[in-house]
Amino acid sequence: MGLWVLSDDDRLHVSMAPTGRLREHHGCACVLHWTGGGHGPVASIVDVLRQVLACAGPEEFFVCLESAMRLKRIDAAGVARLRARVPAWARPLVDDARWDADSGLESLLRFRLRPYRLRIRSQVMIPTVGRVDHVIGDRLIIEADGHDNHDGESERHRDLVRDAAAAALGFDTLRFDYAQIVHDWPSVREAILAKVDAGLHLCGAGRRRSRT
Ligand SMILES: [Zn+2]
Ligand SMILES: [Zn+2]
Missing domain, CATH: 3.40.960.10 (VSR Endonuclease)
Known part of the structure; x- marks a missing residue:
């Protein structure tokens, strides 16, 4: 999605719906996230950001979120949805994120x-x-x-x-x-x-x- 990331992570991260069906992927080193919304072939930005928080931690999350806001990959409604779906301790991070980080x-x-x-x-x-x-x-x-x-x-x-x-x-x-x-x-x-x-x-x- 063209977001800023801090870490070089070569692994493939796959967003799966909790009810999704896993096909065989022998010898594959992908990281599975069973928290996806399951709509279409591309994960939603809200799912992606939640998964970044869970997978890479709050710092990477904050940087990615401000990047998504700056690039208009997420709108105000999306930020509100994201806020409602992250753990309570992470909500101040969402509140502090700015739309104009350079x-x-x-x-x-x-x-x-x-x-x-x-x-x-x-x-x-x-x-x-x-x-x-x-x-x-x-x-x-x-x-x-x-x-x-x-x-x-x-x-x-x-x-x-x-x-x-x-x-x-x-x-x-x-x-x-x-x-x-x-x-x-x-x-x-x-x-x-x-x-x-x-x-x-x-x-x-x-x-x-x-x-x-
Ligand atoms: Zn795999
Ligand atoms: Zn991940």
Whole structure:
């Protein structure tokens, strides 16, 4: 269905209706899910997402769900159906999913920061800077650089210009790439939480210092 996925899973996953009949598949390593709706040859998006949750866990589920929403593979009625059919503990994930996540990386970052209950805004337009991926609190910008859109000196120059413009407005910017967010999450988490612990994500009178 063209959804973002995190893991490379070469296995074939088969959606079976609970009342379905299994034909012989000797020597086949497919994964069977007996939770399908049984309508037609292609599983419904709601069944697929429920099966991703059961099979690959909440993180993969959240990324796939936001991808399905972004790509309009699921509509609001489908999201409501999905919400009703996942376990109660997974419902907050459905409630938090956004229609406008720009990439799987962005979804993953938001998922991994959920436990810290930070105020995170995504796809924020800042005058003179442009659209940034996330703002934590009032003024901590988090940029998640994808696979291919950040190579070359001109991209780097553009990022530096943006960071300077943001700094002039009092923003602090942390920038991470795909490999860091996916494979080295602890270092990303510690970098973000150190800023938050120091209160550097907040403005407010208490934090202002004069330039003397
Ligand atoms: Zn099989
Ligand atoms: Zn599966």
